[in-house]
Amino acid sequence: MFSIAATILIISAVITIIRMLKGPTVFDRILAANLIGTKTVILILLLGYIYGRPHFSDLALVYALINFIVTIALLRYMEKGRLD
């Protein structure tokens, strides 16, 4: 059950990568990067259950936090041209 869900997630990540490659504006790419990050959070949880280590939820939480910070940093860099 979990492996089927994981493959569906990977297929949808590939679809998002197509949008990332094709995206005309740079904001499409930032949005696609954000989406792939959130899909990875779910993939970590599912893989934790596939391999019998359900304590991956800490990893998923940390990855969700970092993914959010990356998106905000990218946008700040886009707006201001520098990060400090």
Added chain:
Amino acid sequence: MEIRMIISGFLIFAGCFFIVVASLGVLRLPDFYARLHAGGKADTMGQTLVVLGLIVYEGFNILSLKMLFVIIFIYIANPTATHAIAKAAWVEGLKPWRKKND
């Protein structure tokens, strides 16, 4: 196949359905702002359902509490990130898509 497995399986595949719909929406919608709708909303819904399915599968212990934190954070972070992307695009001067005749 207890009832718990069936419920969690149903929730997980409902979540996967929303995630696939979100990624298809991001691929096929004509304009950046339309893609934001699919990317922000449907994806959050899909993730919530999948993690809810895992919580139901896990039962009632500390681990499902952690997964509840994942859901709560995704509920806070995803709309904020989508808003930040939309604001940055608007400040940059990206105009929404218009039909050709007006």
